[in-house]
Amino acid sequence: MGAKIVVRALMDAGFEVIYTGIRKSGEEIAAVACEEDVDVVGLSILSGSHIPFCRRFRELRQERQIEDKLWLVGGNIPRQDETALRQLGVDAVFPVGSPLRSIVDFIKRSAR
């Protein structure tokens, strides 16, 4: 549900959003990001598997050559894991409770 809320907030802010739906593999997401040539990739992870998932997704970014795209992660992310995610190359982490405006503002400021 959080991801859908973020989608609405981004659409309201004027962005074009491709929502892949839930339960997608890293491979599927990287493929969509590559084919659609997006500016930003946002992952929503609630289960606690964000570190292994992002470790794998970093490799996929290299394989698909989409490392230039802004990489955001949101969801149920403990504060103490943010550094580890940043070290994997995540540009910003928006844990549960992040104001929607902060996500919109970050993308406007940073999109490459």
Add this chain to the structure above:
Amino acid sequence: MNRKQEGAPVVINESGIEIKPVYDAADVALSGGAERVGDPGEFPFTRGIHRQMYRKRPWTMRQYAGFGTPRETNERFHYLIEQGQTGLNVAFDLPTQVGLDSDAAMAEGEVGRVGMAVDTLEDFEIAFDGIDLEKITVSLTINGAAAVLMAMYFALAEKRGYDLEKLRGTAQNDILKEFVGRGTWIFPVEPSIRLVGDTIIHCAEHVPRYSPVSVCGYHIRESGADPVQEMAYGFCIAQAYIDHVLERGLDIDEFASRLSFNFDIHGNFFEQISKFRAGRRLWAHIIRDTYGARKPQSMWLRMIAGGGGGGLTIEQPENNIVRGAYYALISALSGTQTMALCSFDEAYTIPSARAARTSLRTMQILIEEMGLCDTVDPLGGSYYVETLTNEMEERIKSVMAAVSEEGGIVRAIAEGNIQSAVSRQAYEHLRKIESGDVRKVGVNCYQIDEDQPDIEFHPVKEEECRAKIAGLEKVRAERDNARVTDALRAVRDAARAGDNVMPAIIAAVTAYATVGEITDCLVEVYGRFPEPIRF
């Protein structure tokens, strides 16, 4: 809160009902009267489904638990039972919930994360080791893969020599709400309903005291629905299962008494209590008047309530202990059968032992110290509560009528209309919290600046997950694989022929076929649900 141009402020609850500053007998009469309330244990059960309610037996305490491997979960189960818990409520990890084995590629990183990882019957043998399932009732929080996990439970009971005629317990097994919220569907909508029908019919015929479905308004509410919609959509979904089973030839009184419900508690105190009292009365009328049931038990709205994760906050998590206590009080004042209280750390992790124990103590304090079991429906007769009960009932009815006019709940869900409506509401609600129109303590008022301490997370032990996968490989190597192949073929054949698949699935799990193998057989026949992406 909306304010009138002048004079006293207008108060409107989340369900859209305007709340008056004072209520009296005239309000009760105007909203539909007091004579419809009736007595506890009597139709239409507004005041409770039993005459004595908690005086005879307090609600069942059933905290949600499960993580890592079956062995770790078994330890937690024993701990909770030692602490006075009277039922179990099993959490499964996501791979299990969507029918994947622990060694599936998509399961990587998820094994044992949000619940216990289950692949074969051996895992159930370990998880319930040393627990008398004839005394402690078990609720399986499983939906997409429910038929397989229920089969495992029945196979375990059979192996232990229990009498299936007497075996009690519950499976969540409400697939329609998975399409609206939560999201652990596997098959398309129609075969998913058929599978729920198979479990209901199987239980009616072979495990008559087991509750095969717990219809969840809960997750629909958590996804953004208001309290009236929570009840209305829940009832529409329950009716979809009932209609399906009736079409397959059962009589309403053969299975309706085994349907149960799971509802949410957060938000306005009296709105929730009235929601439950209204729901109980309306459900009794639906079952008697629409379906012609004769057995009073068929008309009972039996429910689990106490949780409401959506009300908890990651900010100032200790406030969640207080919220949990109010939710428990609401639940007790509403005449629930079972409580599973949301734990204070639920906003960010699966409950720690300390958090689960605190929830358990919250309920025990109500029972032992506060006198909540002394008398039935203590709020019955309150001008406010009875008026609100009447008004909530009318609103639930009109939402149900609207769903029906638009082609019914099954179509609305398959096309994604309900999903789209509730996610829009969730967005609007969050906007109201962000703007301060809806007040949330610790979030948009009474915040504190100081750095919050790091919070305790349940550690996922990677070596345990590897051991789980190694154990699965061992079972696959040691079982009678010819028997498994035959059993899996029988599952596929039964699904293809449109027979009840439960006997074949039970035979397959008894032969130690895995959750993934059985699910794959069903996917071959039924296909997978294509998620409608709509905004």
